[in-house]
Amino acid sequence: MSSRWKPGVNYDVIAPAQPTNAPPGKVQVMEVFWLACPRCYALEPYMRAWRKSKPDYVQFVRVPVMWGPVQQAQARLFYTLKALDRDDLVDTAFKAIHDLETQTGTESLMIGSSRASTMRMQEAFAVRNGLSAAAFKSAYNSFDVRAELQHAEQITQLYEIRSVPTTIVDGRYSTDPAKAGGDKQMIALIDFLAKWVHDHRSAP
Numbered sequence: 001m002s003s004r005w006k007p008g009v010n011y012d013v014i015a016p017a018q019p020t021n022a023p024p025g026k027v028q029v030m031e032v033f034w035l036a037c038p039r040c041y042a043l044e045p046y047m048r049a050w051r052k053s054k055p056d057y058v059q060f061v062r063v064p065v066m067w068g069p070v071q072q073a074q075a076r077l078f079y080t081l082k083a084l085d086r087d088d089l090v091d092t093a094f095k096a097i098h099d100l101e102t103q104t105g106t107e108s109l110m111i112g113s114s115r116a117s118t119m120r121m122q123e124a125f126a127v128r129n130g131l132s133a134a135a136f137k138s139a140y141n142s143f144d145v146r147a148e149l150q151h152a153e154q155i156t157q158l159y160e161i162r163s164v165p166t167t168i169v170d171g172r173y174s175t176d177p178a179k180a181g182g183d184k185q186m187i188a189l190i191d192f193l194a195k196w197v198h199d200h201r202s203a204p
Contacts, residue, residue: 004192005193010181011175011193013172014159027058029054029168030062030063030169034065034074035097043183046187055195055198065152065164067161070111074109076149079149080136081093083144089126089131097110119137123136169190169194
């Protein structure tokens, strides 16, 4: 495929390849991440710039990892904001969690000692950023959010996610900044893999 990018070194080949829900003619690029992950936060400026300039044939999706209670609680926040069409607040949550000047122990992670206290913390974050408490609660407990969480659990298990950020291209290839040689290099690699898939889609 390339003299620059080596399978087993810069990226892994997923066998068997997994189906995606990308529409015809599109190549899915999926980032598996965690809001409290420092490496995900470091990568985010590169991903944000790439999302604005990515090829039209790329379908980008982001899936929160579901390892344990902390990740699951932050995944619920992610999907609640998404259900409310406030994806912009995901960046705000990222910053709130990682801004060292505002961290106050576990509260900085928006995780409480129980599900109820976690919801109150996350609801307070939402209200501070212009959402109503009622709308947040409704989305937080909605069927759609529960379904998204189940899907994220399936993705975590299906791709055997052991570290984040991990990027999956077309259900065929996985990579991360360490394998690619850095954040900037990973962007170049996922562009290369997505283009290769797109250009060879009809090949035998």
